[in-house]
Amino acid sequence: MDVKQLKALVTVAEVGSVTRAAELLHLVQPAVTRQIRTLEEELGVSLFQRTRQGMRPTEAGEILVDRARRALNELERARAEVQPRPGEVTGIVTLGLLESTSDLLAEPLVSAVGVAHPGVELRLLTAYSGHLQQWLDDGDLDLSLLYNLDSSPSLNARPLVRERLWAVAPTAAGLRADRPVPFAEVAARPLVMPASGHALRTLIDGAAARSGVAMDITVQTNSLRVQKQLVLAGHGWTILPGVGIADDVANGALSAAPLSEPDVWRSIVLGTPRYGRVPPAVEIVARELTRLIDSAASHGRWPSARLHTPDGPGADA
Known part of the structure; x- marks a missing residue:
């Protein structure tokens, strides 16, 4: 062979x-x-x-x-x-990005790595957290963003940021960032939801159980972009992480407000395999990705995000 x-x-x-x-x-x-x-x-x-x-x-x-x-x-x-050039780190790095974070992070990361480390070839895969974790376990990814995951025997999970889930509606609904909307009010609307089994849907179902309400679900999809398209077309409201709708709210395409009663949060972690050596190229990508996330959260480009600190609000990953 x-x-x-x-x-x-x-x-x-x-x-x-x-x-x-x-x-x-x-x-x-x-x-x-x-x-x-x-x-x-x-x-x-x-x-x-x-x-x-x-x-x-x-x-x-x-x-x-x-x-x-x-x-x-x-x-x-x-x-x-x-086969590196003198003084240059080279290598191929396959990174998993959550679909909701790709618009915010993909292009800036490619630009940052390309300028500072042209010998590093990036390969980006986007998917939901469950798929990314499986690919990481299978060795198809070198590192990946995941959410609501603790370290395991096979993976290290480094908490990076904690973010709130938002109610998302057409602009006519007039949702605002400074006016959180109770979960029960959102649940009473026709809803476009992530498909059952999706980790985000699990978070939402848990919030519904805690608030003691039933949701009026009209359609389910496994695509964040389809969720937003259906809301734009008037098929209902939806619930998404703030990073997934930041641009849509900024350009006036959608309106959104943080969920309340209860608040619903998810923690974003950087997952890496526990075993094997970590190539320098992978370390570089991890460092650049972390820097971009820190900058986005610190400068308000990631709505309602809080950076993880060992004893701070992001500690309960």
Whole structure:
């Protein structure tokens, strides 16, 4: 089993065609077919099945493709780290960002790292906290923003910031940052909610239970952007973290107010694996990300956010 065979395996799985894979790998089709067949003979299993839709991995093939992809990524990362320019940190860093934070953090982070450390290649993935935590556990991320998570046997969780959840409505509702709105009042409105199972939905359901009210949910979605679009279209109110609606409120597209009775907070942490060495490039990205979050919270660009301090309001992560 060699690198060329693994590249052929992963490429065929991704494009579903030996012909297309050969084009991408700059090989002739028989060479790719031979590499796949050699792998199958070595392992004693079939790795692909041919269907009308193209080449599809078998169950064994899916397992090997997953492992091969990670192996190839690690080789690529190692090559970047061991071939630095003099005095320059190099490497590939894969960072997970919560979807709600991407508008605030993604571009400034890319700019900051690009200017100060051009040898560091950033790869950004956005998703919900549960997905990001799984990817971090699986080794697909080097570090990730997560929320309401404590350190675990496999992960370190460094608390960064604590933020309040907000009621979000069309501008005609006239919600204001200086006038918190009781949860019961929000629950009585038609609501566009995160889908069940989403960690944010768990927070909201907990607030509903504490306030003793039932929510009038009209639609559920797994997309923050769809939540906001449906509110804009008049399908109801929603509940989101302040960072996810800061720009929309600032430009007058939506109105929002912090939730009260009860207040609902979430804690943002920086998750990193407990095991293995931390490459210098990962340390750099973690430092730049933390600096950006500190700046955003300190200068009011992250609504109702409080920086974590060991004995302060962010301590109960």
